[in-house]
Amino acid sequence: MARAGLTAERLTQAGAELADKVGFDQVTLSALARLFDVKVASLYSHVTNSHDLKTRIALLALQELADRAADAVAGRAGKDALVALGNVYRDYAREHPGRYAAMHFRLDRETAIASAGVRHSQMTRAILRGYDLTEPDQTHAVRLLGSVFHGFATLELEGGFGNSSPDSQESWTRTLDALDALLRAWPAPE
Amino acid sequence: MARAGLTAERLTQAGAELADKVGFDQVTLSALARLFDVKVASLYSHVTNSHDLKTRIALLALQELADRAADAVAGRAGKDALVALGNVYRDYAREHPGRYAAMHFRLDRETAIASAGVRHSQMTRAILRGYDLTEPDQTHAVRLLGSVFHGFATLELEGGFGNSSPDSQESWTRTLDALDALLRAWPAPE
DNA sequence: GACTTCTACCTAATACTATTAGGTAACTTC
DNA sequence: GAAGTTACCTAATAGTATTAGGTAGAAGTC
Numbered sequence: 514m515a516r517a518g519l520t521a522e523r524l525t526q527a528g529a530e531l532a533d534k535v536g537f538d539q540v541t542l543s544a545l546a547r548l549f550d551v552k553v554a555s556l557y558s559h560v561t562n563s564h565d566l567k568t569r570i571a572l573l574a575l576q577e578l579a580d581r582a583a584d585a586v587a588g589r590a591g592k593d594a595l596v597a598l599g600n601v602y603r604d605y606a607r608e609h610p611g612r613y614a615a616m617h618f619r620l621d622r623e624t625a626i627a628s629a630g631v632r633h634s635q636m637t638r639a640i641l642r643g644y645d646l647t648e649p650d651q652t653h654a655v656r657l658l659g660s661v662f663h664g665f666a667t668l669e670l671e672g673g674f675g676n677s678s679p680d681s682q683e684s685w686t687r688t689l690d691a692l693d694a695l696l697r698a699w700p701a702p703e
Numbered sequence: 704m705a706r707a708g709l710t711a712e713r714l715t716q717a718g719a720e721l722a723d724k725v726g727f728d729q730v731t732l733s734a735l736a737r738l739f740d741v742k743v744a745s746l747y748s749h750v751t752n753s754h755d756l757k758t759r760i761a762l763l764a765l766q767e768l769a770d771r772a773a774d775a776v777a778g779r780a781g782k783d784a785l786v787a788l789g790n791v792y793r794d795y796a797r798e799h800p801g802r803y804a805a806m807h808f809r810l811d812r813e814t815a816i817a818s819a820g821v822r823h824s825q826m827t828r829a830i831l832r833g834y835d836l837t838e839p840d841q842t843h844a845v846r847l848l849g850s851v852f853h854g855f856a857t858l859e860l861e862g863g864f865g866n867s868s869p870d871s872q873e874s875w876t877r878t879l880d881a882l883d884a885l886l887r888a889w890p891a892p893e
Numbered sequence: 894g895a896c897t898t899c900t901a902c903c904t905a906a907t908a909c910t911a912t913t914a915g916g917t918a919a920c921t922t923c
Numbered sequence: 924g925a926a927g928t929t930a931c932c933t934a935a936t937a938g939t940a941t942t943a944g945g946t947a948g949a950a951g952t953c
Contacts (some may be wrong), residue, residue, distance in 0.1 A: 653881075709902090733940085904946095913937105
């Protein structure tokens with residue numbers, strides 16, 4: 514019997530593609546085994562269990578997106594950088610909905626700390642250098658931007674914005690305009 | 704053998720409580736059957752299948768939250784209303800994480816249209832009356848507010864804001880301040 | 894109160910997924 | 924080519940979802 518040549522990496526990659534096709538929670542060891550024409554038990558030589566596979570997909574997605582984001586903001590500042598970062602998030606969610614969902618798979622503390630997740634907040638903080646914010650306000654702004662990017666991407670994927678006019682692309686553009694204006698005139702605490 | 708007195712409503716309610724305790728995707732017919740000390744097959748007299756149960760929990764959550772929101776914004780306007788609505792969302796997510804997750808369970812078109820989901824966007828639009836926005840800008844603002852509320856609640860639940868200082872309550876307050884300022888000075892398209 | 898009807902809950906069977914234990918044949922290494 | 928490693932296998936157990944068909948407890952009728 515010829516060997517399939519499985520590795521944890523190939524399984525992770527295939528799992529990510531499957532996630533984008535059928536949804537992250539439909540990614541099962543059984544489905545992957547079928548894909549590679551292999552018995553399910555055989556996968557346990559490469560990943561420790563289903564949870565491990567999902568963790569690997571999450572880490573892959575976090576890294577892919579962090580790489581794209583780093584690429585996008587390099588050499589940009591101010592609104593330019595803000596728009597670039599926002600678009601990277603939204604585009605990734607639309608191109609890779611399964612991986613995007615995977616990114617929000619609950620990781621245990623150590624894994625999360627060692628993940629590319631930390632680079633995400635660092636990059637968001639970096640684009641705020643183009644705006645005039647005090648230290649604690651930077652943190653608030655990082656959280657606000659993260660909320661908007663994630664919230665918008667999620668609701669758009671869910672179809673929460675319907676097919677109604679104006680189309681969501683326009684709302685997205687105006688949202689980025691609004692965030693830029695907000696960061697330039699960040700209000701003091703009341 | 705005495706009867707358990709099951710109904711679709713009791714199962715839905717119990718499912719919602721279970722979701723808050725162990726997570727929405729851990730809500731299974733098996734777990735519910737154990738809870739009521741009944742065989743799994745017996746549940747099929749009351750719900751058509753697992754998907755139906757989850758749909759019912761989602762609808763319950765949508766309605767509960769819409770009711771709370773309506774209550775909160777009644778008699779309020781402007782920033783007052785904005786803060787009240789935002790707090791209702793965030794508090795509900797923290798008190799009922801399982802139900803909050805259930806709300807984002809994918810509903811089919813008809814079910815979604817008949818759900819309390821539509822009241823949510825109506826209420827968000829209502830609080831914008833206190834601000835001076837043109838018609839299409841209102842839609843953009845509704846989407847932005849929805850994104851922020853949902854994104855913040857989700858990231859906070861996930862622990863995405865860490866335990867780091869400043870604490871997330873402060874970021875939340877400042878986020879609401881920022882949104883109010885933004886809506887009062889909504890930028891024109893560029 | 895006996896008789897019928899209804900239905901809430903049951904048993905039994907099938908199917909899919911996850912996981913572990915232990916075996917065999919295909920590669921690797923020397 | 925022999926020895927050792929391991930990729931993949933079979934077999935077994937367990938949890939969950941679903942359907943088909945049976946039984947006993949409740950409700951309604953006379």
